[in-house]
Amino acid sequence: MPSAAERTRTLVQSTCSAVLLVPGLESAGSDQLMPLSRGVGPDGDLFLEFPADSPAVRAATRAQDDELPAVLEITDVAPVSVPHRIRGRARVSGRLTAVPGMAGPGRAMLRLETHEAHIDDLWGVTDVEAESFRDAAPDPLATHETELLQHLYAAHREELATLCGLLGERAVCTCARHRPDVVPLALDRLGLRVRFRERGGSCFDARFDFPRPVRDVEELSHAMHTLFAAAAR
Numbered sequence: 001m002p003s004a005a006e007r008t009r010t011l012v013q014s015t016c017s018a019v020l021l022v023p024g025l026e027s028a029g030s031d032q033l034m035p036l037s038r039g040v041g042p043d044g045d046l047f048l049e050f051p052a053d054s055p056a057v058r059a060a061t062r063a064q065d066d067e068l069p070a071v072l073e074i075t076d077v078a079p080v081s082v083p084h085r086i087r088g089r090a091r092v093s094g095r096l097t098a099v100p101g102m103a104g105p106g107r108a109m110l111r112l113e114t115h116e117a118h119i120d121d122l123w124g125v126t127d128v129e130a131e132s133f134r135d136a137a138p139d140p141l142a143t144h145e146t147e148l149l150q151h152l153y154a155a156h157r158e159e160l161a162t163l164c165g166l167l168g169e170r171a172v173c174t175c176a177r178h179r180p181d182v183v184p185l186a187l188d189r190l191g192l193r194v195r196f197r198e199r200g201g202s203c204f205d206a207r208f209d210f211p212r213p214v215r216d217v218e219e220l221s222h223a224m225h226t227l228f229a230a231a232a233r
Contacts, residue, residue: 002188004126005136008119010188011074011090013040013138015146020048020056020112021071022096028055036107038072044134046072046092046112049103057108060098070096072112076121079146080153082183082195083203088121092133122186122193122205139188140215148220152184160184162231163194167206187220189213192227 002010012018020033032055035048050057060068071093078085094115102109117128141148152160160182181197191209210223 001123002139002190003132003136004119004123005117005128005132006139007088007121007123008090008092008117008128008133009040009136010138010142011076011088011119011121012038012046012072012092014074014076014142016074016076018072018074020096020110021073022056022059023069025055025059032056035072041111042134044114044130045094046114047099047102048072048110048112049107050110052103052106052108054108056096056110057098060096060110063096068096070094070112078149078185080149080183080185082185083197087186088119090117090119090121092117094130141187141189141217141220144217145187148187148217149184152224156228157182159228159231160194162228163206163208164196164231165233166208166231189215192224 018035018038019030020035022033025033035050037049039047041047048056056070071091074090074092076087076089078087092112092114095113097111097113099109099111114130114133116130117133119126119128139145163182164180180199183195183197184192185195185205186193189210190213191207193205193207195203195205197203208227211226214220214223
C-alpha cells in the first residue's frame with residue numbers, strides 16, 4: 001500500500017480543494033483562504049500563493065518574527081459520482097511566514113513550515129512526521145487520475161463489471177439482472193480501488209493490486225489489460 005506520507009504528499013500536490021486555517025481569521029470566507037497555487041519545497045515546506053490582499057497574507061505580514069500557526073486542510077473528492085464521495089482529508093500544520101518577491105503582480109507567496117501532517121482517507125487515519133512528508137514523492141499517476149477514472153467509468157463499464165469475478169469469498173451475483181454497479185473510485189501506482197453499489201443501495205469497496213508498481217500511463221494501460229483479462233477468465 002502507498003505510505004501515509006506518500007498519500008499526504010499526493011493530496012498536497014494535487015488539484016484537490018484546500019483551505020488555509022489561521023487563528024483569528026475564522027470569520028473570513030473560505031474562498032478568501034483558498035490558495036491560488038501550492039507546491040512543496042525541498043525541505044518539505046509548503047509554498048502557498050494568494051492574492052496580495054488576502055487575509056492570510058495580511059496576517060502573515062503582520063506577524064513577522066512572531067509564531068503564526070496555521071493548518072492547510074485538503075479535501076479529496078472522488079471524480080466519479082459515487083455514494084460517500086469524499087475519499088479523504090489531509091492536514092498539514094506548521095508556522096506561516098510571508099516570502100517577499102516570489103509571486104507575480106497582485107499576488108503574494110506564503111511559506112508553511114511543516115511541523116506535522118495527518119491523513120484520514122480510504123486506507124485509514126495516520127499521523128505523518130515532517131521528515132517522512134519531506135522525503136515522500138507524490139504518486140506518478142496523480143496528475144492523470146481524474147481523467148483516467150472518468151474514462152474507465154464512461155468507456156469500460158462492462159470490463160469493470162467483470163471484476164466481480166475476482167472477489168473470491170466476497171463474490172456477489174454476477175448475472176446481468178442483479179449485477180452491482182461497479183464504480184472506479186481511486187487509482188495509484190500500486191492498484192485500482194472500486195466501489196460496488198448493489199441494487200438495494202448498499203455498497204462496499206474492493207482493491208485490486210497490480211502485479212508490479214506502474215510508473216506512467218503506458219505501464220498502467222498494460223496493468224489494466226492484465227487485470228481485466230484475469231477477471232474475464
